[in-house]
Amino acid sequence: MAGAASWDTPPSTGTASPAPVARTAACRPTRASKRSCATSRRLPAPHRRAAIAARADAGTPGTLAMLDIAGTALGIALADMLNILDMDTVLLGGSFSLLSSWLTTNARAEIDQRVLTAAWAPVTVRAALLSLDAAVIGAALTSTDQVRQDPTPWLASET
Known part of the structure; x- marks a missing residue:
């Protein structure tokens, strides 16, 4: 992407080329x-x-x-x-x-x-509202939802 101007680079005045995006x-x-x-x-x-x-x-x-x-x-x-x-x-x-x-x-x-x-x-x-805990709560709810939908495998592993 040589020659592409970054989003906050001022327009070129013709004296210097804009900085390439990859270098900024x-x-x-x-x-x-x-x-x-x-x-x-x-x-x-x-x-x-x-x-x-x-x-x-x-x-x-x-x-x-x-x-x-x-x-x-x-x-x-x-x-x-x-x-x-x-x-x-x-x-x-x-x-x-x-x-x-x-x-x-x-x-x-x-x-x-x-x-x-x-x-x-x-x-x-x-x-x-959940801030940083959202991913952990979502993972826990997914696990408990799987058990709630089909508790047979979970109950079988307890015996």
């Missing part, structure tokens, strides 16, 4: 990812989510700016998805739910601006 970290998914947010500040791996939230709560300008950028990028990506799938609610799960209070303002602004039907059918963006 300015792509939307990278900007909106938890890993990008954490590693850009070189935070220890086990404490990334808590550290990002703590820095945002403390009003650290760099962290707040990073979350603004991530919220904008997330909103752009969600708007693209919403234009295709025509949904009225977006649940931010996992790490996004933990950081939703900082991400949703910019994400909603982008959705309101970019979703074709937003004026007639507003889109709700909110944090998922």
Whole structure:
């Protein structure tokens, strides 16, 4: 993809060519990812989510700016998805739910601006209630649902 400009590269003035996308970290998914947010500040791996939230709560300008950028990028990506799938609610799960209070303002602004039907059918963006536990709860429910639907193999293994 040589010669392709990244999404935040200013237009070329003819004196220099834009940076190739592969050589920059300015792509939307990278900007909106938890890993990008954490590693850009070189935070220890086990404490990334808590550290990002703590820095945002403390009003650290760099962290707040990073979350603004991530919220904008997330909103752009969600708007693209919403234009295709025509949904009225977006649940931010996992790490996004933990950081939703900082991400949703910019994400909603982008959705309101970019979703074709937003004026007639507003889109709700909110944090998922289960947060990081959703995958574990889903796995447990799947296992118990299998036992509930057909308990014979489970009962046979107990004897």
